[in-house]
Amino acid sequence: MKILQKTYIIFIILVFLISASSYGQEIVGHDDQITDKLANLDEHGKKLLKEYQQDYLTLNIGKSSSSKKQKFLIPVKAHVVRDSDGHGGLSNNSIQSSLEDLNYIFEDVNVSFYLFDGIEFINDSSLNQIIKGNEGALINDHYEEGVLNIYFTDKILNATNTSICGYNADNLDKNIVILKNSCAVNGSSMAHEIGHFFSLLHTHGNGNNGTEELVDGSNCDTTGDGLCDTPADPGLSYDNVDEDCNYMGDATDANGDYYSPDTGNVMSYSRKSCRDHFSTQQYARMYAYYVMMKDEIFDEFEVSTTTTEGLENVKIYPNPVTDGQIHIQRDEFLNETLQFEVTNLSGQILFKGFSNNDLINVNRLPSGSYFITLSNAETKVTRRFIK
Ligand SMILES: [Zn+2]
The missing domain is CATH 2.60.40.3080 (Immunoglobulin-like)
Incomplete structure (x- = not known):
């Protein structure tokens, strides 16, 4: 009996230690299957998208160093969920600094996200945990037309009950990104979800079982993320990317070539602290999607040719x-x-x-x-x- 009790206590301590250490690392799952926003484009739409992408590259829109730049301003409405008594939730400062992180990643393309009409604080404990697909209660009373709505909440679960960092609810025909508080301030999850909002897929493609993209790039425009300057990505994780952001896996593609993925790409499943950039074609794709959709997405949308x-x-x-x-x-x-x-x-x-x-x-x-x-x-x- 005593031995059993001791074993039980040791077991409890172990469970506590394991959960404490994983909490400390803040490893949170990813956003599952993504809707390919471009899948339904007709031939005309596809052609237009390609043209805008080409514009971005040839007009050097992102890298322009001339004093006359086009500045793309994206209005963001921030909705911060707190406990019913007003405690908890992200502070004004955290929201500002997460927007600064976001603007830093988007700086190269001259895109700037700005807070539209302040922050809405929602004091309702029942909204502190959101299940993907059941976000209606959060959104119905708290949505601003014509801007990008970002919701910050304590916890988000996907359909299989895994805690995830956030998602982009593109199935609702609304402009919505939902983020878990601790991920909103990690420097890359917000940019990742906004990448999806502007039509980007994961660098490992749209499935969760590896990629068909070949290392030699021969099928890069039809597999993976459909972009050719993001190297074939077999699926990254905390297991195959080390703390210095080196890829440690030894997976090979159908030709037997070893993968050499970009562990710093924002649209990968790499360690969140490693993700700090988009590729040029990812920027071009986001730009093209933005130009195509801006009138539909943003009421308050402004493009000003600034001096x-x-x-x-x-x-x-x-x-x-x-x-x-x-x-x-x-x-x-x-x-x-x-x-x-x-x-x-x-x-x-x-x-x-x-x-x-x-x-x-x-x-x-x-x-x-x-x-x-x-x-x-x-x-x-x-x-x-x-x-
Ligand atoms: Zn994602």
Whole structure:
């Protein structure tokens, strides 16, 4: 009896240790089968998509270093689920920094995601766990037309009850990405889901049982992700990618060639900390899909041909602030969205965001002196103001 009890206690301790260690590593499953958004395109659509992809590559849209850049601004509505009593959920700062991570990955293509109309906090414990396919209760009352809606919740389960990082609910004909809180801040899962939103498949293709893509690239446009600058990927995981992001597998393709996958590709199932880039053709594909679909997806969609000149002449008024808002006055040709940061006199950032209408609400600040830094792609200016 005593031996049995001891064994039982050791068993309990082991279970505790194992679950504690896997919790620490935060290995969460992936988003299963993805709908191929391009599968239903007719011949005309396919041709158009190819043309836009080609535009991206030949016009060098992403890598343009000229001062006149096209900036693609994607409005994001963030919905943060918290407990019914208002506890838990991601903070304003976490949302801002996850958007910064996202913008860093998309910087090369001149795409910028910005918070549209602030963050919606949803205090409802019953929405803290979402089962893929049963997201209706979350979405029905909390959806903004014409923008990309991103929902942040504690836990997401797929149909087989596995915890997953997130998914892109493209079957609903709505613009939706749902993310698990801990994954939203891991630097790559948000970009991964947004890659799906803009039609990208996994680099290992659309199934979960390896790829038919050959290492020599001879069938790269019809297998895997259908793109030829992402090397054949036999399916990556924490088992075959080491902590330094080296591929450790020894799988071979139908020709007997060894795979040499890109363990840093955002659209792979590699370690989440390794994923930090898209390939050029992935960018081109996202651009093409965006250009084709933008009018359907985004009401508030804006493409502005921006002139990134200096901000030297920018003025803020009134100073001291009288109606809780800072007005920005700038040269007319500076028609781009400005990023702003409000800091206290010791340089601590109090809040930041993007200004579309040249008004910044500073109501939340107590009376005192502050700095506001405004920036565009090229320059920054800092002004002192009193509230
Ligand atoms: Zn995925």
